[in-house]
Amino acid sequence: MLYLLWHQNPDTDAICAPLAWSAYLTDQGIANTPIRLGDINNETRFVLDYANITEPKLQTTLNPGSSLVLLDHNDEAQSIPNRDIYTISWLIDHHALGKCTTNAPLMIRVEPVWCTCTVIHQIFTERNYTPSKQIAILMISAILSDTLFFRSPTTTHADRDAVTALNTIAHIPNLEEYAIKMFDAKSQLDGLSPDQIITTDYKIFSMGTKKIAIWVIETTNPRFALNKKKELLTAMAERKVNDGVDAIFIHIIDILTETNTTLVLGKEEEQAIQAIYGAHTQDHLANLGDKISRKKQLVPACEKYFAR
């Protein structure tokens, strides 16, 4: 059995990309099981409801030797625990290459576009494969989510073109309206514990010998998160110890104003924020201005500092 995996704290792309690839493989007669490694966020729940698709199964252990398709991630720190007991057959991604060695040759498609579903759309096009309406909705949602409705810096033509092509199948009447509904769903933090808020998009990166946790809350209303500052700092402190990371950051990204307010846990993080971004911290808060992309801006900047 081929297992389709996404990273431990899946965002909308990380859920929709495996579902799209799973549908494609099934149509080719290849048995597969998409499994998720973490909880689904409110935005993704809205998307799955809209497309009328049930959420995949949560499963974090498999039989040793199982074949894996990695989607939307490659670094082993973000992947299934004990990944080296499995065989990686496929990797489809749009991130920088992290720690990801394999024992045998495999199939890899990585492109510097903004969304894994954009890469999948390109493969579908090359192979003359037309996804179903439900899958087209998922793929569009992933691209709108990852690009913040094309607001992210250096959103590529490929991302825009994919949405245009896919919407000839999905027929979402008003894409901007749909995107805002998605983002509003994501901004709803009520009913979530601080640790649940954190884990909606939590990623640990290997940088040199260090492990750095960087998570991002993308929201149309930063107040939802800032009102929970005290609880979030407590949850960060617990995570730092439990996950054995060297530094930990929460970036609260205001999708509408495209600004980044960062929660700074302690002295180590304060020094790092000063050195990396030249930003001053007050009351555990730092203004990182327009640094809103984890992939293009935050991770590369941290990498330079921590992997020295």
Place this chain on the structure above:
Amino acid sequence: MLYLLWHQNPDTDAICAPLAWSAYLTDQGIANTPIRLGDINNETRFVLDYANITEPKLQTTLNPGSSLVLLDHNDEAQSIPNRDIYTISWLIDHHALGKCTTNAPLMIRVEPVWCTCTVIHQIFTERNYTPSKQIAILMISAILSDTLFFRSPTTTHADRDAVTALNTIAHIPNLEEYAIKMFDAKSQLDGLSPDQIITTDYKIFSMGTKKIAIWVIETTNPRFALNKKKELLTAMAERKVNDGVDAIFIHIIDILTETNTTLVLGKEEEQAIQAIYGAHTQDHLANLGDKISRKKQLVPACEKYFAR
């Protein structure tokens, strides 16, 4: 400027793949310079002569920040020295993923086929690009070389199909005859020093915390190499010290009988050969039978032993 690189000890695929990709980029109006990191072997010289193409420039340092296209390799131990001061923009390969982290997202095409030129042929086909006759000759030569004229275990349909398609452009009259001429050229070891023989296809692999040198002499006449056993053992001992590797092997592959006779340097290598392949060593020689593929058989087997 975009620099197209192959690994330090280039075989025919490693030279032809960058030349093919360079011609494609040039036709797209993208300035690029293919450079080689090591000496060209006699087989590749025969191929370049047949296609009437001059050999690329030897160059092992570039301006920091230069953009790289990696072809036919990904592990940093096989690549340009100090690779982390450059930017990797593209990776086209058919090997397992080794130590290959990047600071930013990039374009990656890796497929579990037998030759980098097969991957390139697939990209050309997807993009409706027809290579010139000269480039088609290079690409066919690379595939014939890597697959030992389709003799290697698990040569894929994609490799065969690529040769068939490319020969409608290259018009090589008799492919088998052409392949044998290539292999004969490679088997000519006269006039080469032991170190030159070794470096014709020398690769260092990172396995766990260890560095293992595995090189392969593919020949239609193993006697050429076996007659130089003493000199080769001396050259191996020097390489082991100078390159700081933990173990070192020369596999002499008889292309016609598809058998592997291995030169075993010392006690460490002897123990490893016994443990990995169950093979007994006598007078520095071990018979590894039909283990003739470095990529599919030798490296994965060593990896299991050394990366414990």
